[in-house]
Amino acid sequence: MSGDGKEPVLVLRGLRAGVGGVEILKGVDLTLHLGEVHAIMGPNGSGKSTLVNVLAGKPDYEVYAGEVYYRGRDLLSLPPDERAREGVFLAFQYPVELPGVRLREFLRAALDAVREHRGLEKLSVRDFNRLVQEKLREMGMDAEFLKRNVNEGFSGGEKKRHEIMQLLLLDPTLALLDETDSGLDIDALKLVAQGINRFRGPEKAVLLVTHYQRILNYVQPDFVHVLIDGRIVASGGRELAQELEAKGYEWLRQAAEAGRRE
Amino acid sequence: MPPARKVISRQTGIEEKEYKWGFVIPVPADVAPKGLNEDIIRLISRKKEEPDWMLQWRLRAYRYWSSLGYVEPKWAKIHHPPIDFQDIVYYAAPLSRDGDRPKTLDDIDPELKRAFDKLGIPLEEQKRLAGVAVDAVLDSVSVATTFQKRLEELGIIFCPISEAIQKHPELVRKYLGSVVPYTDNFYAALNSAVFSDGTFVYVPPGVRCPMDLMTYFRINEAEAGQFERTLIIADRGSYVSYLEGCTAPIRKKHQLHAAVVELIALDDAEIKYSTLQNWYPGDREGRGGVYNFVTKRGICLGRNSKISWTQVETGSAITWKYPSVILRGDNSVGEFYSVALVNNYQQADTGTKMIHMGRNTRSTIVAKGISAGHGQNTYRGLVKIMPTADGARNFTRCDSLLIGSKCAAHTVPYLEVRNPTARIEHEATTSKISDEQLFYLMSRGISEEEAQYMIVHGFCRGVFQELPFEFAMEVSQLLRVSLEGTVG
Numbered sequence: 001m002s003g004d005g006k007e008p009v010l011v012l013r014g015l016r017a018g019v020g021g022v023e024i025l026k027g028v029d030l031t032l033h034l035g036e037v038h039a040i041m042g043p044n045g046s047g048k049s050t051l052v053n054v055l056a057g058k059p060d061y062e063v064y065a066g067e068v069y070y071r072g073r074d075l076l077s078l079p080p081d082e083r084a085r086e087g088v089f090l091a092f093q094y095p096v097e098l099p100g101v102r103l104r105e106f107l108r109a110a111l112d113a114v115r116e117h118r119g120l121e122k123l124s125v126r127d128f129n130r131l132v133q134e135k136l137r138e139m140g141m142d143a144e145f146l147k148r149n150v151n152e153g154f155s156g157g158e159k160k161r162h163e164i165m166q167l168l169l170l171d172p173t174l175a176l177l178d179e180t181d182s183g184l185d186i187d188a189l190k191l192v193a194q195g196i197n198r199f200r201g202p203e204k205a206v207l208l209v210t211h212y213q214r215i216l217n218y219v220q221p222d223f224v225h226v227l228i229d230g231r232i233v234a235s236g237g238r239e240l241a242q243e244l245e246a247k248g249y250e251w252l253r254q255a256a257e258a259g260r261r262e
Numbered sequence: 263m264p265p266a267r268k269v270i271s272r273q274t275g276i277e278e279k280e281y282k283w284g285f286v287i288p289v290p291a292d293v294a295p296k297g298l299n300e301d302i303i304r305l306i307s308r309k310k311e312e313p314d315w316m317l318q319w320r321l322r323a324y325r326y327w328s329s330l331g332y333v334e335p336k337w338a339k340i341h342h343p344p345i346d347f348q349d350i351v352y353y354a355a356p357l358s359r360d361g362d363r364p365k366t367l368d369d370i371d372p373e374l375k376r377a378f379d380k381l382g383i384p385l386e387e388q389k390r391l392a393g394v395a396v397d398a399v400l401d402s403v404s405v406a407t408t409f410q411k412r413l414e415e416l417g418i419i420f421c422p423i424s425e426a427i428q429k430h431p432e433l434v435r436k437y438l439g440s441v442v443p444y445t446d447n448f449y450a451a452l453n454s455a456v457f458s459d460g461t462f463v464y465v466p467p468g469v470r471c472p473m474d475l476m477t478y479f480r481i482n483e484a485e486a487g488q489f490e491r492t493l494i495i496a497d498r499g500s501y502v503s504y505l506e507g508c509t510a511p512i513r514k515k516h517q518l519h520a521a522v523v524e525l526i527a528l529d530d531a532e533i534k535y536s537t538l539q540n541w542y543p544g545d546r547e548g549r550g551g552v553y554n555f556v557t558k559r560g561i562c563l564g565r566n567s568k569i570s571w572t573q574v575e576t577g578s579a580i581t582w583k584y585p586s587v588i589l590r591g592d593n594s595v596g597e598f599y600s601v602a603l604v605n606n607y608q609q610a611d612t613g614t615k616m617i618h619m620g621r622n623t624r625s626t627i628v629a630k631g632i633s634a635g636h637g638q639n640t641y642r643g644l645v646k647i648m649p650t651a652d653g654a655r656n657f658t659r660c661d662s663l664l665i666g667s668k669c670a671a672h673t674v675p676y677l678e679v680r681n682p683t684a685r686i687e688h689e690a691t692t693s694k695i696s697d698e699q700l701f702y703l704m705s706r707g708i709s710e711e712e713a714q715y716m717i718v719h720g721f722c723r724g725v726f727q728e729l730p731f732e733f734a735m736e737v738s739q740l741l742r743v744s745l746e747g748t749v750g
Contacts, residue, residue, distance in 0.1 A: 056705050059697055084707035092705075096698045100720025109716065110706035117707065149720070170706065 006033040007071075009174055009205045010055075015066035017054045023064060024050045026230035032174070037206040039216055041241060042227035043249045048209040049093060051227070052176040055207075056090035057083050070174065085117035087173035091163035091180050098150035106150045107132055107169060114170050132169060138198065139165040140191050157188040164195035175199060177208045181215035193218030213241040228253050293486070294353035298456065300324065306353050306458055310424045313431060323444035323454030334555075335448050338611040339640045339672055340580050342516070342553065350518055352456045354486040398478045409473065417466040418502075420475050423491050426462035433464055437495055441524040441559045441588070449520040449582075450557045453489045457522065460490035465500040465531075474730055476505040479521075487518040494524070496531035498564065503534040503730055516579060517542075517552045525560030527567035529591065533560060534570045537585075538733055540740055541577035546747070548607025548636075551579025558585035562594030562620075570597040571614065572728045574737055576744040579608060584642065586615035589623035589651070596625040599725040603744050604637025604669070613643035613674075618651035618684070627658040630722050633669035634748040640672040647684040654681065660690040663721050665714070665748050715742055 010032040018024040024047045032038055042048050054061045055068065057080030068075040070088060078086065098106065111132075112122055123131065133143050139161045151159055160180055167175055180192055196219050200206055208219065216224075216238065224240040225232045228249065233256040234240060244252075294305055303324050307317040332347055413420050419430060427434050444454035461477040479490060496502055519541060525533050535558075544551025554577070560569035571585040587596030598614035616625035631639040645656045662671035673690055695717050703713035719726070719741060726737060 058701055058705075079704070079710070080701060081704040081707055081709050081713075084705050090705050092702065096696070096702045098699055098702070098717065098720055100723035101716050105716070106703070106706075109703075109708050109712060113707035113709070113712075166706065 006035060008032065008069075009034050009071055010075075010207070011067075011069040013067045015051075015054070015068060016064040017050060017061055017066075018064065019050070019060055019062065021062070024230050025054065027066070028227075028230070028232055030225065030232065032205045032207060034173075034205055035202045036222045037200055037208060037219065038223045038225060039221040039241065040207065040209045040225050040227050041211070041213070041244060043253075044211070046227045047230040048211075048227055049178055050230075052090055052178045052207065052209055055083075055176055056080060056088060081113070084170075084172070085114050088176065089167055089170060089172035089174065090176045091160075091167060091178060093178040093180075093182065095151045095154075095159045095163060097152045099152060101150045102146070103148055103150050104132070104146040107146075107166070110166070110170060114172075135165050135169045138168060139195055141165060156183045157185065160184060160192055161188060161195075164192050164199075167199055168195060171199075173204060175204070175206045175208075177206065177210075179209055179211060181210055181212065189215060190218060213245045216241045226252055228256055231256065233259075292353075292355045293351055296351050297348040298324075298350070298352055302352055303455055306456060309353065309355070310427070310458065312424075312427055315431075315435065316427055319439070319444075320455050323451050324456075326445055327448070327451035327455055330448055330451065333448075338582055338642070339638065339674075340582060340609045340611050342580060345516075345518060345553070347452075351486040352489070353458055355458075413471075413473075416469050416472070418469060418471055419462065419464040421462055423460045423462040423493060424458070426493070430462070430464070433495065434462070434493065437524065437526055438491075438493060439524075441526065441561045442522050442557050447557060449555045450522050453491060453520050453522045453557070456487075457489045457491035460492045460521070461494075462492075463494040463502060463504065465496045465502045467498040467500060469497075469500045471500070471502040474503045474505050476507065478507045487520065489519075490521045492521070492523040493526075494533055494535070495526045496528065496533045496567075498528045499530040500528075501532045501534075504536070505730060505733060506535070506537045507540070507736075515550060516544075519552050519554050519556070519578075521556045521558075523556070523558040523585075525569055527560065527562050527564060527569050527591075527594075529564030530566045531564060532568040532570075534730075535560070535572070535585070536729055536733060537571075537573040537575070538736060538740065539573065539575045539577050539581070542579075543577050543608050543744075544579040544606065546606050546635075548579065551608070552577065554578035554581045554583065556581075556583040558583060559588065559615075560586070560596075561588040562591050562596060562623075564594070565591040565620075566593045567591050568595040568597075570595075570599075570728070572597075572599040572725065573601070573612075574725070574729070574733075574740070575600070575602040575610060575612060576740050578610075581608075581610040581612055583612050584614055586617070587625065588617045588619065589625065589654075590619045591623075592620040593622045594620055595623070597728075598625075598627045598629070599728045600629045601632070601722045601725045602630070602639055602641075603632040603741070604634065604639045605744055605748060606635040606637065608635075609638045611640040611642055613641045615644040615646070616656060618645075618647045618654040618656070620651060622653040623651055624654070625656045627656070627660070628724050629658075629660045630725055631660075631662045631671050632665065632718060632721070633662070633671050634665040634745065635669060637669045638672075639670070640674060642674045642676075644676040644678065645686060646676075646678040647681050647686070649680045651681050652683050654684045656684075656686045658686075658688045659724075660688070661721065662690075662692040663718065664692070664694045665718075665745075711745075714748065715745055718745060 008031050012028050012030040015025055015028040016023055040048050063076055136143060141161060181189055193215060221238055224236055226234040233252050303320050442450050444451045463475060465471055494504060527533050541552035541554055562569055569587045575581050589596050596616050602610045602612050604610050614627055627643060629641045631641055633639040641660050647654045660673055664671060671692055699717055700713050704710060
C-alpha cells in the first residue's frame with residue numbers, strides 16, 4: 001500500500017471480532033495514513049458496521065484476536081470515551097435518541113471534554129454559540145435544533161446531518177463513518193458529502209463504510225476495500241468502486257471462496 | 263504497599279465527599295431528656311412560652327397517639343426495625359452565647375452562622391441568597407429568620423411557628439390541624455404532640471410575595487428527632503413561592519424526622535411549594551440515615567386556587583411522604599412534580615393524593631423515580647374524584663429508571679372515580695439506562711459518569727424545570743453526588 005513516509009494513523013493486524021461469541025470479522029488487515037480517505041464497501045452482513053463499532057469501542061462487541069494501533073497506541077485497551085478524546089470519531093448509522101438531553105448541553109459537554117484533553121481552554125458561551133451555529137449552518141441545520149432533545153424527533157436525514165455536524169465541531173483526527181449516506185435524498189447526500197470533504201485534509205483520516213458507491217461520486221476515496229464475510233477480499237483505487245457498481249459483489253465473493261479453497 | 267488513602271470520616275468510615283453536608287455544628291445546646299410522656303410535652307410547651315390552648319391541643323394529640331399502641335403504620339413498602347419512641351430526644355435547641363435562646367441575628371453563635379454559611383445558607387441579610395428570605399431551623403428551634411421587616415411592610419407574615427402561636431393566635435387556631443388533623447395518621451399525631459418549631463407564612467389578600475421564602479432544616483443533635491410544623495396560608499388572590507431544604511450530619515444511628523406541612527389557598531390564591539430533601543441517607547451498607555416520615559397536604563379551599571408541590575428527594579434512609587392536594591374550590595388546580603432517587607440501601611415510598619371535590623378541578627402528577635444500588639423506590643398515588651366534582655380532570659405520568667440490577671421500582675396507582683364526567687389519563691414507563699445511550703455519549707468523549715448523569719438529568723427534566731431558579735444549580739450538584747458509585 002502507498003503512503004510511504006506518511007504517519008500511519010490506524011493499523012489493523014489480523015483483527016477478529018464479533019458479538020456473543022459469533023465471529024463476524026475473521027482477520028482484517030488495514031492501514032490508514034494521515035491525509036487518506038478509505039472506503040469500505042461490501043454487501044449486507046459482511047461486517048462493515050462491526051468493524052467501525054469495534055474501532056469506536058462499542059461494549060457489546062468482543063475482540064477475539066489481532067491488534068489495532070491508533071497513532072502508535074493500542075486502541076483496544078482504551079475505553080470508548082478516551083478513544084473519542086484521543087481523536088477517534090464514529091458517525092452512527094442509527095443515532096440513538098436521548099430524551100430530555102438538550103442538544104446544546106450535549107454538544108457543550110462533548111466539546112468541553114475533547115478540548116480539555118487537547119489542553120485547550122473552555123470556550124466562552126459566546127464563542128461556543130458562534131462556533132456551534134456556524135457548524136449547524138454548514139450542515140443546513142437551524143439554531144432551533146439546540147433547544148431540542150438529542151436526536152429526538154429528528155428525521156433520518158437530520159440525524160445523519162447532525163452526525164456530520166458533530167464531526168466538524170469536535171474536529172477529531174480519524175472519522176469512522178457508518179453508512180452515513182444511507183437513507184438520504186440527493187440534497188442531503190450532497191450536504192453530508194460536503195461536510196466530509198470539509199473535514200478531510202492532510203492531518204485527517206477517514207474510514208467510510210458504505211453499501212453503495214453513490215456517495216463516492218461526491219467524496220473521492222483514495223482507496224476502496226471490499227469486505228465480504230469478515231475479510232477484505234479486494235483493495236484498489238476508486239475504479240474498484242465503479243467496477244463493483246457495474247458487476248455487483250458476487251464475482252468477488254466467488255473469487256474469494258475459490259481463493260480460500262486453493 | 264499501603265492502600266490508597268481517601269478522606270474517610272472517622273465516625274462512619276464513609277467517604278466524606280459523598281455527603282459533604284455531614285459535619286456536626288459545634289454549638290452548646292439545651293437538650294431535653296430522652297423519651298416521651300406528658301411531662302415532656304408540658305416542657306416543650308413551657309420552653310416555647312405557649313398559651314394554654316396550644317398545650318391542650320398537644321396533649322389531646324399525645325393521648326390520641328398513645329392510644330395507637332406505639333406501633334407505626336406498616337402498609338408502605340419500607341422495612342426498618344421497630345422504632346423505640348422512648349429512645350429519642352424530643353427537644354434540642356442551640357443556646358446563644360449568654361446561654362439563652364437567640365433573640366436577634368446578632369445573638370446567634372458565630373459558629374452557627376459559619377455553619378449555615380458552609381451549607382450555603384447565609385443568615386446575614388447582606389449576603390442575601392439571591393433575594394430569598396430564609397428561616398433557619400436547627401433541631402427543634404428556628405434560629406434566624408431574614409427579611410422579616412421588608413415582608414412585614416407588605417403585610418406578609420414569615421416567622422417561626424412558635425412566634426406565630428404567640429403573635430397571631432387567631433390565624434394559627436383557625437388553620438392548624440385543619441388540613442392534617444392530629445388523628446390523620448400515626449406520625450401526624452406524634453408531630454402534633456411534640457412539634458417544636460417550623461415556619462408560619464401568611465400572605466394577605468391580593469399580595470404577590472416579592473421573593474421566595476425558604477426554610478432550611480438542619481438536624482444537629484445526635485439523639486434528636488426533628489418534628490417541625492409548617493403552616494402556609496395564601497389569602498384571596500395572593501401568591502407565594504416557598505422553598506424547603508434539609509440536611510443532617512453523618513450519624514451512625516438512624517434519626518427520625520416527622521414533619522407536618524399544611525397549605526391553605528383561598529379564592530384565586532396560588533402556593534408553589536418546592537422541596538430539596540437531602541437528609542443524610544446512610545452509608546453504603548445502609549447504616550445510619552434519617553427516617554423521613556412526613557405528612558404534607560394542601561387544600562385549595564377557594565375557587566380558582568392552585569397548589570403546586572415540587573419535590574426532589576435524594577436523601578434519607580427511608581422516605582415516606584405523599585404531598586397531596588384537596589381540590590375543594592371550583593376550578594382549582596393541584597400539581598405534583600417529583601423526583602425520588604434511591605441509591606445504596608435507601609428506600610422511598612412516595613407519591614401524592616389528589617382529592618377532587620369541586621367542579622372542573624384539574625390535577626397533574628409527574629413522578630420520576632430513579633433506583634440505583636440496592637435502592638427500593640415505590641410510587642404510591644391516589645386520584646379520587648368525588649361525586650360533586652363534575653368535569654374533573656387528572657393527568658398522571660409515572661416513570662421509573664433503573665440503574666444496575668439489584669434495585670427495584672414499584673408503582674402503585676389508585677384510582678377512585680365516583681363521577682362519570684371525570685377524565686383521567688395515566689401513563690407509566692419503566693426503563694433502564696441503555697448501553698446504546700451511554701455509548702453514544704461516550705463516543706463523543708464524555709466520561710461514563712458524566713454520560714450517566716446527563717441521561718438521568720434528562721429523565722428528570724420535566725420536573726426540574728418546575729423548580730425555582732435558586733434550586734436549579736443545587737439540584738444538579740445533588741444529583742451528581744447521589745449518583746456517585748453507580749458507574750462500573
